[in-house]
Amino acid sequence: MKRANEPVFWSLFGAGGVLSALLGPILILITGIVVPAGTGMPPDAMAYPRVLAFAQTWCGKAALLAVISLFLWHAVHRIYHSLHDLGIHAGAGAAAICYGFALVATLATAYLLIIIGF
Amino acid sequence: MADSTKTIEMEVLRYRPEQDAEPFYQTFSVPFADDWSVLQGLQYIKDDLDSSLSFRWSCRMAICGSCGYMIDGVPKLGCRTFLRHYYPHKVRVGPLENFPIERDLVVGIDDFIGKLESIKPYIIPREPRTLEQGEYLQTPAQRDRYEQYSSCINCLLCYAACPQYGLNPGFTGPAALALLHRYNADSRDEGWEARSEIVNAEDGVWRCMLVGYCSEVCPKGVDPAQAINQNKVNSTLDYFGVLKFLLPKGEAK
Amino acid sequence: MSARKPYVRPMDGWWRRNPFFMRYMVREASAVFLAVYAVILLAGVYRLSQGAAAYEAWLAALRNPLAIVFHGIALLAVAYHAYTWWKVMPKTMPMLHVGGRRIPEITLSAVGWAAWLAASLIVYALVRGL
Numbered sequence: 001m002k003r004a005n006e007p008v009f010w011s012l013f014g015a016g017g018v019l020s021a022l023l024g025p026i027l028i029l030i031t032g033i034v035v036p037a038g039t040g041m042p043p044d045a046m047a048y049p050r051v052l053a054f055a056q057t058w059c060g061k062a063a064l065l066a067v068i069s070l071f072l073w074h075a076v077h078r079i080y081h082s083l084h085d086l087g088i089h090a091g092a093g094a095a096a097i098c099y100g101f102a103l104v105a106t107l108a109t110a111y112l113l114i115i116i117g118f
Numbered sequence: 119m120a121d122s123t124k125t126i127e128m129e130v131l132r133y134r135p136e137q138d139a140e141p142f143y144q145t146f147s148v149p150f151a152d153d154w155s156v157l158q159g160l161q162y163i164k165d166d167l168d169s170s171l172s173f174r175w176s177c178r179m180a181i182c183g184s185c186g187y188m189i190d191g192v193p194k195l196g197c198r199t200f201l202r203h204y205y206p207h208k209v210r211v212g213p214l215e216n217f218p219i220e221r222d223l224v225v226g227i228d229d230f231i232g233k234l235e236s237i238k239p240y241i242i243p244r245e246p247r248t249l250e251q252g253e254y255l256q257t258p259a260q261r262d263r264y265e266q267y268s269s270c271i272n273c274l275l276c277y278a279a280c281p282q283y284g285l286n287p288g289f290t291g292p293a294a295l296a297l298l299h300r301y302n303a304d305s306r307d308e309g310w311e312a313r314s315e316i317v318n319a320e321d322g323v324w325r326c327m328l329v330g331y332c333s334e335v336c337p338k339g340v341d342p343a344q345a346i347n348q349n350k351v352n353s354t355l356d357y358f359g360v361l362k363f364l365l366p367k368g369e370a371k
Numbered sequence: 372m373s374a375r376k377p378y379v380r381p382m383d384g385w386w387r388r389n390p391f392f393m394r395y396m397v398r399e400a401s402a403v404f405l406a407v408y409a410v411i412l413l414a415g416v417y418r419l420s421q422g423a424a425a426y427e428a429w430l431a432a433l434r435n436p437l438a439i440v441f442h443g444i445a446l447l448a449v450a451y452h453a454y455t456w457w458k459v460m461p462k463t464m465p466m467l468h469v470g471g472r473r474i475p476e477i478t479l480s481a482v483g484w485a486a487w488l489a490a491s492l493i494v495y496a497l498v499r500g501l
Contacts, residue, residue: 004319017456036430036442048423074405082396109413192389215380218377333462
């Protein structure tokens with residue numbers, strides 16, 4: 001029987017799943033609802049200077065990369081397997097698109113975080 | 119004794135391969151009694167209304183695993199499901215999902231039997247044991263690690279519940295993988311390597327999407343979902359070559 | 372000649388036939404919202420790298436009522452993911468026994484849900500600047 005390479009993607013899926021199961025809702029609430037609505041947070045919570053300073057620390061870079069990258073590795077794994085559940089016979093091509101997207105996004109985020117500076 | 123004034127409608131799937139192009143539902147009016155199981159209803163139909171109705175059954179006490187059916191769309195044992203739960207509405211009885219229908223409520227289970235045999239359902243010790251060595255010794259704690267998974271009665275409700283098995287008939291499936299884990303988790307067994315090809319395959323643990331319905335419908339509390347998904351961790355450790363450091367004696371965690 | 376003619380039923384619409392499967396599909400669908408949110412964050416990092424004006428435009432887009440509505444739905448979806456994640460997490464672990472008794476799965480899930488709450492409070496406090 002053919003050995004599956006699933007462990008690689010499942011590990012990333014799991015890491016992203018844990019991270020998003022801890023931080024997903026609160027981040028969406030803060031960045032997508034509370035701050036844009038203008039109440040419940042100081043007005044400069046997501047202001048450019050503050051966020052830039054954050055993104056220029058190693059801690060901030062690690063946090064941003066982990067969140068964006070792992071959320072995506074988790075999501076694409078689930079989406080890819082759900083295609084099958086929906087009766088879409090997703091083969092290697094679909095896998096390449098899904099996982100490729102997460103890979104490109106990871107590399108792009110890393111690159112952007114580097115050029116943002118220190 | 120059934121109360122002759124109360125009846126319940128049972129809609130039962132019929133399929134006679136020699137005369138039917140497709141399955142269809144046939145409605146029977148069956149006497150209702152508080153203590154009648156769905157199986158007893160089917161037996162009444164066969165005894166008194168239509169002797170051609172075909173269905174598997176044996177022990178009538180939820181241990182043989184023969185009388186699995188789809189009852190109102192849910193995989194259940196006929197002997198352990200009671201008409202009073204559905205009365206006064208009608209109850210629909212069909213063959214287990216995800217299996218080919220042979221006749222009426224009888225499904226073809228050859229695929230499952232093959233899978234059960236393939237997982238090496240026997241103790242694989244590190245070395246063959248002689249009679250002089252005496253019996254294996256096992257503590258209650260060691261027994262706890264696999265006893266639950268040994269409770270499987272091969273009723274196939276979990277396969278009927280598993281959409282991944284329906285979508286991919288090649289999937290080894292819940293009961294077979296739970297039994298595989300039963301042996302791996304037994305302290306007398308050191309057969310992880312021998313069974314790893316099945317565990318690590320695409321159609322092994324990796325076909326499971328943790329829908330979890332298998333464990334929900336299992337009448338014996340085997341929890342195949344847990345048997346399979348804890349082995350995703352083992353399979354991952356095996357993939358990266360580190361499992362052998364955690365299991366020096368070849369048994370599964 | 373065998374009279375057998377096994378009938379194979381189609382799988383179309385399998386998940387619509389049972390509420391358990393509907394909930395499973397909702398759980399899986401949450402991934403779409405998580406992916407879109409991650410892309411929104413990635414866009415934010417990109418705008419951040421382009422300077423203050425570009426980043427301000429990203430913040431302004433987030434203030435659009437449609438964006439807020441999207442995030443509201445995404446919040447529900449990802450919260451459902453989080454809830455179900457910790458609910459099934461014990462299935463990925465071996466049985467745990469303490470003093471001869473099994474630790475119930477709901478206890479393990481409760482630890483996960485508690486961690487979710489704690490992490491949320493910590494993040495909220497950090498962003499608020501406490």
